[in-house]
Amino acid sequence: MAAAPFDARPLTEPVDRAAVRAHTRNLRALGQVPTNRNVFLIVVIVFMAVVFANVFGSVIVAVFAAVFGALGEGQWSFVPFLALVPVIFVIAVFVAVGVFVFRRMLGSGEKWYRLDRFARANGMSYRPVLASPPLPGMIFGQGHSRQALDMVRGDRPRFVEFANYRYTTGSGKNSTTHVWGYVAVKLDVPLPHIVLDATSNNTLFGSNLPSTFDRAQRLSLEGDFDRYFALYCPRGYERDALYLFTPDIMARFIDNAAALDVEIVDDWLFLYAKRDFSTLDPAMWAWLFSVVGALLDKLEQWARWRDERLRADAAAAARSAAASAPLAAAGVDPVPGGHAAVPFETPLAALRPPPGVAAPGRRLRKGVPWVVTIIFGGIIAFWIFTQFGGFALLFGGLFGGFSP
Known part of the structure; x- marks a missing residue:
């Protein structure tokens, strides 16, 4: 993060269109943005338009001929021009597609240009697209077609990255694209895997996070913290979590990040939300900068x-x-048995542990969502009910009194 004052002017001030086009060409030359996406879109839409014109062109001509025929014989002079209807249709599609693609390209290029200038104005850097970012957070291992978009990065006083994120689950008509925004902050040392699940963005079905954790790892903290966050830490690391989340740090999270889910994993701190972070909205950036x-x-x-x-x-x-x-260089002979007879030894009991996390604290244990538990419980109960003649007993009791 830059020490300079927050400068949001590049997000909203007028831009030079020639500069935007030059910036876009430079990004494409560097391979930082896709080059064939719009071409593919044009080919697909035009192909569909030509097929439509060939299939339905004769129908359209017949309809127009019938209409003009109903108007009288004098109107039949327009019929030869009806053959041009499919051609006019295809031309109209070409024009519409051209306008759409031009606006889309111009809009994307302008966004890239503005965010690049915004990043530079605040002592940071910008990258439009990165496939499968190598980050350990829970959202980065989900689905397929993973992409980080519009990344704004800074390295002072520590590395911070703001970005949007997409991944897809399922395939074909059953595919779903998931939208996230994240902030990644590099920490000084690896820490235990801790998740703060914000209660403000949960749904009727529970947490909005893509992973569910064993509820036995839930830790209750003092004060009002539990009203804002559900904290999960590995079993046996409760004292460590209390060391990390002192009252002043808890207050910072409540006051500034209560709308965000938080994950600490390895030497990273992640802030998540199911919306884009890297936008052209100055208010969004002001809020994110204030949180960090x-x-x-x-x-x-x-x-x-x-x-x-x-x-x-x-x-x-x-x-x-x-x-x-x-030991030979120091003139000390080893004692039989392999331990060195040195005049002093390091007080091993007083050694400070090295940076790192023992295996039990590196990852939280996953859990099963309660909705899934209820569904499977219902299925098992239904199976048991049918196996023991539940329906026969039920209907026998209901209708037995009506038998003659």
Whole structure:
């Protein structure tokens, strides 16, 4: 993030069309945006128009001929021109497609140009498209056709990336494209996998997140935090979560990020929402910058966290290093048994664990959505009901009293 004042003018001020076109050509030359998408769209639409004209052209001519014929014999002089109806139709489609594609290309190029200038004005960089971004967050491993769009990145005082994200589930007519916006913040050290599921964006069916986590990992925090977020952390890491989410940090998340879902995984902090973040709306950017700015100065204390479960590994590594050190140069002979007879040793019990997270804390355990549980429970109950003659008993009880 830049230390300079927030500058949103490039998002709204007038632009030079020639500069927009030059910028778009440069992006295409660098391979940062697709080059054949609009051409393919034109070919498909024109092909469909030609097929339509060939199939329905004779019908259209016949209809027009019947209409003009009903008007009287004097109107039949227009009939030869009816053969031009399919041609006129195809020409109209060409013009409509050309206008549509031109506006679409111009609109995309202008957006790329504005966001690029906005990023530069705020000490950041811009990239229009990146396929399958290599990030560990939960939304990045879902579906197929994954794309990060309109990425705005900064690296001061730490790496931050704002972007829109798309992935598709299913295929053909049953495919669904999922829309997300995310902010990725690089942390100083890896931390336990923690998810803050914002309660404000949940639906009737529960969380809007693409992953469900085992409810046994739910941790209740003090104050009003549970009203805004459901916090999940790996079993055994409850004390670590309390260390990371001190009252002042909880207050920052409540005041600034209550509308966002949050994920901490490896050495990344992600903020999610099911809408685009990287837009031409200055208010959206002002809000996102304020959220990140409010959190950044509190993240530095997380750099001091260490996983105590790695202390034994650090002690073993220190012993191994001491035993295999080149003692001959120091004039010290190893004691029989392999341990070095050195005049001093590192106090292994006082060693600080290295940065990192032990295996149990690296990923949360997945759970099953309660809706799925209810559906499968209903199916099993129905099967048991039918296997034991439930319908016969039910209908026998209902209609038994009517038998003669």
